[in-house]
Amino acid sequence: MGISIRNLNCTINETPILHDISLDFTSGMVGIIGPNGAGKTTLLRTISGYLKPESGSVEIDGIDVRKIDVKSLAKKMALVPQNYALEYDFTVLETVLMGRNPHKKTFESESAEDIRLAREAIAKTGIAHLENRSVIGLSGGEWQRMIIARALVQQSNILLLDEPVSNLDIKHQVGILALVRDLIAGSGLLCVCVLHDLNLASHYCDQIVLMKKGRVIEYGRTEDILKKDILEAVYDTKICMIRAEDGSTYILPEMI
Numbered sequence: 035m036g037i038s039i040r041n042l043n044c045t046i047n048e049t050p051i052l053h054d055i056s057l058d059f060t061s062g063m064v065g066i067i068g069p070n071g072a073g074k075t076t077l078l079r080t081i082s083g084y085l086k087p088e089s090g091s092v093e094i095d096g097i098d099v100r101k102i103d104v105k106s107l108a109k110k111m112a113l114v115p116q117n118y119a120l121e122y123d124f125t126v127l128e129t130v131l132m133g134r135n136p137h138k139k140t141f142e143s144e145s146a147e148d149i150r151l152a153r154e155a156i157a158k159t160g161i162a163h164l165e166n167r168s169v170i171g172l173s174g175g176e177w178q179r180m181i182i183a184r185a186l187v188q189q190s191n192i193l194l195l196d197e198p199v200s201n202l203d204i205k206h207q208v209g210i211l212a213l214v215r216d217l218i219a220g221s222g223l224l225c226v227c228v229l230h231d232l233n234l235a236s237h238y239c240d241q242i243v244l245m246k247k248g249r250v251i252e253y254g255r256t257e258d259i260l261k262k263d264i265l266e267a268v269y270d271t272k273i274c275m276i277r278a279e280d281g282s283t284y285i286l287p288e289m290i
């Protein structure tokens with residue numbers, strides 16, 4: 035069960051991007067990290083079924099992702115993409131309610147339960163005060179939290195997040211990742227999350243996929259992957275590991 039990726043190769047515009055990737059994810063928080071252009075977003079988009087692989091397969095609960103119809107897939111898996119744009123003048127509540135569409139018949143209006151779930155997700159992502167605001171004019175961080183709320187109301191067992199906290203201030207960065215961690219603890223959710231911040235990855239991820247140049251360099255428990263020598267080699271950057279008073283370790287680039 036979960037996500038099973040086998041010998042995945044992906045080509046975009048005749049350029050090979052992903053090379054022979056095989057991974058299995060079952061539950062918990064899996065962080066995908068790696069330098070710019072490593073193929074993290076391409077991997078996530080291929081897992082979501084949006085991109086067709088050149089060869090190899092992605093299976094969700096044992097079924098090829100590209101053989102699952104859109105509505106059934108949206109019940110299994112919610113994607114929060116990077117730089118997602120909406121070109122309409124709906125309110126925040128109306129937009130979050132769209133996350134309930136996979137659970138409704140075509141043209142069926144939303145139930146009181148749909149509205150309750152949407153308001154709950156809006157409150158959890160800290161945007162209750164924006165419920166009736168138009169999506170036009172939201173700040174980058176407000177927008178990002180709304181798209182996460184919309185994914186949460188899909189109530190899927192798999193959450194794919196592409197740099198979900200990149201526009202958020204530090205309070206909301208830890209707030210959103212702690213929220214996902216609590217959902218995982220409460221329901222056995224699987225979350226696959228592209229992150230650039232190695233300290234957030236260190237704190238919130240159970241497992242890490244470390245990518246470079248379209249390949250998986252390392253995959254394993256967070257504490258086994260986020261090591262000075264491994265990170266320095268992959269990021270080609272000198273790294274300081276700082277031990278805090280509470281015993282936790284923080285990863286910083288050596289300033290040049």
Ligand SMILES: Nc1ncnc2c1ncn2[C@@H]1O[C@H](COP(=O)(O)OP(=O)(O)OP(=O)(O)O)[C@@H](O)[C@H]1O
Binds near residue numbers: 046069071075076077
């Ligand atoms: N549509 C496209 N056409 C051509 N090349 C593409 C396309 N999409 C992605 N690529 C290339 O594929 C490679 C991987 O891109 P991807 O966005 O998956 O990397 P990433 O690890 O998510 O990068 P970043 O950390 O910078 O967001 C990059 O070299 C990128 O330029």
